[in-house]
Structures are given as C-alpha cells and as structure tokens.
Amino acid sequence: MSHRTTFTNGSSLAMLAVLVACGPPADLEVEEQAIRDISAQWSAFDEARDAAGVAGLFADDAVLVWEQWPPARGVEEIEAHIARAYLENPSGEGSFAPDRIDVGSAGDLAVEQGTYDGPAGEGRYITVHKKLGGEWNVIADMSVGTARSGNAPEWAVQSLEQWYQAYNGRDAEALADLYTRDARVGDAQGRAAIIGRFRNGWAEEDDRCTGSYDAFQLVGT
Known part of the structure; x- marks a missing residue:
C-alpha cells in the first residue's frame, strides 16, 4: 500500500472539500466511472509496486500529503515518495477503496473519498481530480487516520x-x-x-x- 496511511502525531488539521459547479452540464455518470477506473488503475499499480505508474496519474503540479513526511509536489517528488513507501512496506500489505465520488456539474472537477487499511492502521483519504487537456489528472491526494467528523461549523x-x-x-x-x-x-x-x-x-x-x-x-x- 503506497499511500493513505495513518496520522500518528498530535498535530491539528482542518480538512474540507468544497465542490464548485460552474459551466454547462456534463454526463456525470460517465465522469464518475472514469474516476473509479483511475482508482482501480492506481490499485493495480500498487499491487505491481509501480511507483512511476502511480505518479503518472498525477498532474505536473500536483501535491501529495502524508503524515510525518513533507508534502511532495510534482510528479518527480511524488514518484520518489511512493517508491520509498514501497520500500518501507515490502509485504505490500494494505488496500483502499472509494466509497463516494462527487463530480462538479461542469464535469471537469471531482472529489473522491474512501477508506484504506495498511500496516500503520486504518483511515480515510480524499483525492481531487481535475480534467486537463480532456484527460483526468490527480491534482491533490491526502490521507488521515480515522477520526471524528461532523457538520461544518x-x-x-x-x-x-x-x-x-x-x-x-x-x-x-x-x-x-x-x-x-x-x-x-x-x-x-x-x-x-x-x-x-x-x-x-x-x-x-x-x-x-x-x-x-x-x-x-x-x-x-
């Protein structure tokens, strides 16, 4: 499992996802399935320990945020982070799965939410996808250990x-x-x-x- 690991420190973190819908309507079911296909492809790359394959799903200026590591920005840093994660988890233990995908009405921005489990524990992740040049790219990925949640203040x-x-x-x-x-x-x-x-x-x-x-x-x- 290469990402979406558990926070173990006591730092505070505010995390929110806001969907903005602008422009003409799109076929949201088709776009949602495209996001699910990307998530499945990521999982397949994980099983193959293919760090370059996972990094190739990201936009050039994307950001990856894991606990206790500095944020990785750009495809090169993201690939290095993922390769390091594979080395630290040689058994490949872990899995993840989306349980909610929301696509903006313009069909060019999507937020994927899901759960993961791995050597460090269980948690939730959020991945933001954006359509660039007609193709979906991951622009941000973040994971946190399971914690309380509630309505926005x-x-x-x-x-x-x-x-x-x-x-x-x-x-x-x-x-x-x-x-x-x-x-x-x-x-x-x-x-x-x-x-x-x-x-x-x-x-x-x-x-x-x-x-x-x-x-x-x-x-x-």
Whole structure:
C-alpha cells in the first residue's frame, strides 16, 4: 500500500472539500466511472509496486500529503515518495477503496473519498481530480487516520456563502478580502493579482457558481 496511511502525531488539521459547479452540464455518470477506473488503475499499480505508474496519474503540479513526511509536489517528488513507501512496506500489505465520488456539474472537477487499511492502521483519504487537456489528472491526494467528523461549523458555512455571493455578484474586491494577503488562486498570488484573475475570468465567461460543503473534518487535538 503506497499511500493513505495513518496520522500518528498530535498535530491539528482542518480538512474540507468544497465542490464548485460552474459551466454547462456534463454526463456525470460517465465522469464518475472514469474516476473509479483511475482508482482501480492506481490499485493495480500498487499491487505491481509501480511507483512511476502511480505518479503518472498525477498532474505536473500536483501535491501529495502524508503524515510525518513533507508534502511532495510534482510528479518527480511524488514518484520518489511512493517508491520509498514501497520500500518501507515490502509485504505490500494494505488496500483502499472509494466509497463516494462527487463530480462538479461542469464535469471537469471531482472529489473522491474512501477508506484504506495498511500496516500503520486504518483511515480515510480524499483525492481531487481535475480534467486537463480532456484527460483526468490527480491534482491533490491526502490521507488521515480515522477520526471524528461532523457538520461544518457556522463560521465556515458563512464564509462559503460570502464567497458565492461575491463571485456571483462580480465583486472581485470582496472576493479578495476572503483570502490572506499572500494567498494563491491558480497562478495569481496576492490581493491585486487575485482581483485581476477574477475580473479577467468574468470577461471571458459569464458563469455562475453554486456549491456546499461535501465534508468537514477536524483531526487531532
């Protein structure tokens, strides 16, 4: 098992998945099956101990986050992480399986959730997939040990509502106020760049967004 292992430290982690639906409708059943096929392919690569095969499922700028290891960014680092995991688990013990896949209505963004078990214990994982150049790519993968979960707190719900209100109201400055000063949105970093990115996007396409919290977990103490 190459990933989705158990957190053993006491650090705090806030994890949330937000699905944003913009643009024309897509055949969501077809796209969901495509994500399931990728998950099955990942599992097959794991069984074959094929680190390069797993890394090839990721986008060039993807990120992989496992406990007690620094985040791996990019295909080369991700492959090295996975190869190291294979060396540390020579028996290949472990498995994982998705139990929920949500695809945005535009059919180009999906969140896969599931469970895993391995030498370090059991837990849950979240994998974010994005369609790039017509092909699905993993852009982020994260796993945590099984922990309590619940509804999103009121402050988080309000923040999300403010984001949609500002976006659909075409208020780029109000949107930028919701980000930290050094935040990054796509290739834009910082308040001025974020404002420009949203305004340029609206000039190219007059879309509207809706969404809700798919999951909200507080892990650790």
